[in-house]
Amino acid sequence: MPPSTHPLLQLLDEDRRYKIEAYAFVFDALSYAQTELGLGTPAPSEPSPLEEAEEESDEAHEPQRHVTGQELCEAIRRYALEQYGYMAKTVLNSWGIRSTGDFGEIVFNLIRIGRMRKTRDDRREDFDDVYDFDTAFRRQFKITLPE
Numbered sequence: 001m002p003p004s005t006h007p008l009l010q011l012l013d014e015d016r017r018y019k020i021e022a023y024a025f026v027f028d029a030l031s032y033a034q035t036e037l038g039l040g041t042p043a044p045s046e047p048s049p050l051e052e053a054e055e056e057s058d059e060a061h062e063p064q065r066h067v068t069g070q071e072l073c074e075a076i077r078r079y080a081l082e083q084y085g086y087m088a089k090t091v092l093n094s095w096g097i098r099s100t101g102d103f104g105e106i107v108f109n110l111i112r113i114g115r116m117r118k119t120r121d122d123r124r125e126d127f128d129d130v131y132d133f134d135t136a137f138r139r140q141f142k143i144t145l146p147e
Contacts, residue, residue: 007113018106022095026076026106030116033067033075040065045117066119069126072107073100077136089137100130 012020033039043066067075080088096102104127110116 008115011109011113015105015109018096018102018109019094022092022097022102022106023110025080025092025095026072026103026110027115029076029079030067030072032079033072034065037075037078039071039075040067042066043119045119064117069104069107069122070130073103073127073130076103077131081137089133092133092137099133101128103127 008020008023011023012018042064045064045066080092084091092098097106104124107116107127108118108124111118
């Protein structure tokens with residue numbers, strides 16, 4: 001069977017730390033950040049590495065709604081709790097995600113293959129230590145017993 005030429009499948013073959021579900025979830029969380037939480041401000045993005053290798057796209061310079069690394073981490077936290085509740089941390093862990101730095105690795109992998117964009121100011125380190133996973137995915141859970 002010939003190796004796949006789809007960029008995401010090649011990425012999964014090259015970097016086996018994260019499952020495909022992790023990448024899909026980050027895409028969904030970005031959409032959630034922009035549409036549900038109203039995060040992001042117009043900002044011009046840089047051309048992706050693939051665009052630089054080919055012909056530079058005018059689309060890369062048009063302002064797009066940009067979400068910062070810290071904003072995306074918060075959106076991911078909220079989205080994970082909304083989708084998976086008390087199991088959010090367990091689900092993320094099962095995909096290879098154990099810290100906010102992993103979100104940065106996923107985002108920058110997607111940038112590298114041209115599936116996400118960044119601005120000149122975005123850095124991989126923007127995702128480091130945004131919050132502690134154990135604390136961030138623990139809901140305030142109280143059981144109230146009738147008196």
